[in-house]
Amino acid sequence: MKVVVIGIGLIGGSFAKDIKKLYSEASIWGMDKNDSHLDEAINLGIVDQKADNESLTNADIVIVSIPVDVLVQELPNILDKVGDETVVIDAGSTKRLICQAVANHPKRRNFLACHPIAGTEFSGPSAAINRLYEGKTNIICEVEETAFKLQEKALELFQKMGMRIRYMKPDAHDKHIAYVSHLSHISSFMLGKTVIEKEKNERDIFDMAGSGFESTVRLAKSSPDMWTPIFEQNRENVVETLQEYIQNLESFKKMIEANDFEGIYNEMNNTNKIKQILNGIPLTKN
Ligand SMILES: O=C(O)C(=O)C[C@]1(C(=O)O)C=C[C@@H](O)C=C1
Numbered sequence: 001m002k003v004v005v006i007g008i009g010l011i012g013g014s015f016a017k018d019i020k021k022l023y024s025e026a027s028i029w030g031m032d033k034n035d036s037h038l039d040e041a042i043n044l045g046i047v048d049q050k051a052d053n054e055s056l057t058n059a060d061i062v063i064v065s066i067p068v069d070v071l072v073q074e075l076p077n078i079l080d081k082v083g084d085e086t087v088v089i090d091a092g093s094t095k096r097l098i099c100q101a102v103a104n105h106p107k108r109r110n111f112l113a114c115h116p117i118a119g120t121e122f123s124g125p126s127a128a129i130n131r132l133y134e135g136k137t138n139i140i141c142e143v144e145e146t147a148f149k150l151q152e153k154a155l156e157l158f159q160k161m162g163m164r165i166r167y168m169k170p171d172a173h174d175k176h177i178a179y180v181s182h183l184s185h186i187s188s189f190m191l192g193k194t195v196i197e198k199e200k201n202e203r204d205i206f207d208m209a210g211s212g213f214e215s216t217v218r219l220a221k222s223s224p225d226m227w228t229p230i231f232e233q234n235r236e237n238v239v240e241t242l243q244e245y246i247q248n249l250e251s252f253k254k255m256i257e258a259n260d261f262e263g264i265y266n267e268m269n270n271t272n273k274i275k276q277i278l279n280g281i282p283l284t285k286n
Pocket of ligand 1: 118181184222
């Protein structure tokens with residue numbers, strides 16, 4: 001099996017690591033605009049050899065894990081070069097503009113739009129992790145636009161990697177992911193900013209930072225190269241989520257100012273249900 005990974009960072013590298021473990025006969029070909037990343041991936045044994053455009057023609061699977069702005073630009077060019085039996089999978093954190101970019105492409109049926117909900121705040125090939133995707137959800141959009149045989153090929157891989165599959169329309173994906181993922185990143189970045197600005201003494205931050213601060217500010221360590229184009233592509237949904245978040249912050253502040261500690265208690269008590277939600281315990285009967 002020949003797999004080409006375009007963008008050999010945390011996401012692409014973790015795919016490569018799993019594929020190597022799961023398919024003993026797989027050869028992994030890597031492509032990255034950053035030569036040092038590619039060399040590093042080869043040294044780490046994540047990638048077997050460098051790929052060029054020609055490598056795409058007879059690949060079984062192409063995994064594209066690059067920033068979403070470059071993805072929108074490059075996906076049509078990648079599809080131009082692949083063979084009939086190649087399935088091209090992306091891992092972009094937005095879906096609407098990516099699906100739109102290839103909607104009328106003659107090889108649209110070679111493409112499967114995916115968003116594996118997995119990652120860390122780190123980037124680059126050295127951040128790649130074994131079994132990153134195990135037990136994680138992979139959101140697949142417009143599955144009906146992908147050739148059935150190629151869907152099956154990709155789904156077999158996802159199943160072996162232990163991913164759960166959920167199908168969604170690109171618009172719905174972008175709307176929901178704005179709340180659960182994109183807003184989390186903004187809130188973490190702005191928490192980090194507030195603390196850095198207000199606590200001028202770095203030693204105080206270091207000494208006071210327990211696991212509470214560490215866990216809420218973890219996402220503020222994420223790469224701006226990855227996140228700026230995500231916020232740009234999902235601008236409208238992100239603005240809507242921010243409006244609601246700011247309203248909630250304002251109302252929490254007002255309750256504290258008004259000594260409404262019963263209100264504060266209730267807010268937190270209601271929000272505790274996030275624990276059940278994240279444990280997969282249904283709160284409402286469907
Ligand atoms: O856990 C993290 O550090 C992540 O950023 C992972 C995370 C997320 O959960 O928001 C971020 C972006 C990806 O599109 C999917 C997953």
